[in-house]
Amino acid sequence: EPEVTQTPSHQVTQMGQEVILRCVPISNHLYFYWYRQILGQKVEFLVSFYNNEISEKSEIFDDQFSVERPDGSNFTLKIRSTKLEDSAMYFCASRTGPGTEAFFGQGTRLTVV
Amino acid sequence: RKEVEQDPGPFNVPEGATVAFNCTYSNSASQSFFWYRQDCRKEPKLLMSVYSSGNEDGRFTAQLNRASQYISLLIRDSKLSDSATYLCVVSGQGGSEKLVFGKGTKLTVNP
Numbered sequence: 001e002p003e004v005t006q007t008p009s010h011q012v013t014q015m016g017q018e019v020i021l022r023c024v025p026i027s028n029h030l031y032f033y034w035y036r037q038i039l040g041q042k043v044e045f046l047v048s049f050y051n052n053e054i055s056e057k058s059e060i061f062d063d064q065f066s067v068e069r070p071d072g073s074n075f076t077l078k079i080r081s082t083k084l085e086d087s088a089m090y091f092c093a094s095r096t097g098p099g100t101e102a103f104f105g106q107g108t109r110l111t112v113v
Numbered sequence: 114r115k116e117v118e119q120d121p122g123p124f125n126v127p128e129g130a131t132v133a134f135n136c137t138y139s140n141s142a143s144q145s146f147f148w149y150r151q152d153c154r155k156e157p158k159l160l161m162s163v164y165s166s167g168n169e170d171g172r173f174t175a176q177l178n179r180a181s182q183y184i185s186l187l188i189r190d191s192k193l194s195d196s197a198t199y200l201c202v203v204s205g206q207g208g209s210e211k212l213v214f215g216k217g218t219k220l221t222v223n224p
Contacts, residue, residue: 104156
């Protein structure tokens with residue numbers, strides 16, 4: 001069964017460092033998303049990506065964040081200068097189109113120390 | 114008002130019980146509705162989509178009431194493996210395709 005894969009599963013980084021979280025969405029999906037979940041809180045939308053550009057972003061997704069689809073398979077989230085409050089689980093998701101079911105990767109646990 | 118509201122629980126039920134979860138959403142323009150389950154520190158996993166006419170998948174039944182902006186999930190004959198947090202998810206508000214999550218309802222099924 002096709003699945004969304006994310007790497008790494010866990011990343012520890014020092015405050016101020018840059019991190020890149022990687023995702024391989026399901027191959028025939030066209031819409032890609034990043035979400036995050038701080039421990040004990042709800043899943044929060046960060047950004048959506050369609051047709052090689054950002055289609056929507058939340059207030060959380062400030063200038064420290066960027067996304068890229070560098071080739072036909074990978075979808076990355078970069079955080080330029082991590083803060084302690086960026087510590088969270090980051091989930092990538094993909095879906096075929098509007099209104100369809102979205103599938104999530106297993107997440108990357110980011111710990112900023 | 115929160116975009117998607119759920120009773121956080123926790124719900125503690127014995128095996129074999131029937132349990133119902135409710136969810137309300139604030140944006141009447143919402144188009145798509147889903148239930149996901151999330152195990153501790155894992156990713157949300159799709160349980161089922163919710164259709165206007167209501168739909169059933171085995172022991173799970175989902176209902177949507179657009180007029181009341183209310184979604185429900187019924188689990189019959191609960192199993193130990195049903196223990197998880199159940200997330201109500203809404204999408205398609207005013208052209209936006211982002212998924213908006215409720216905070217979830219925690220269910221524990223006891224032997």
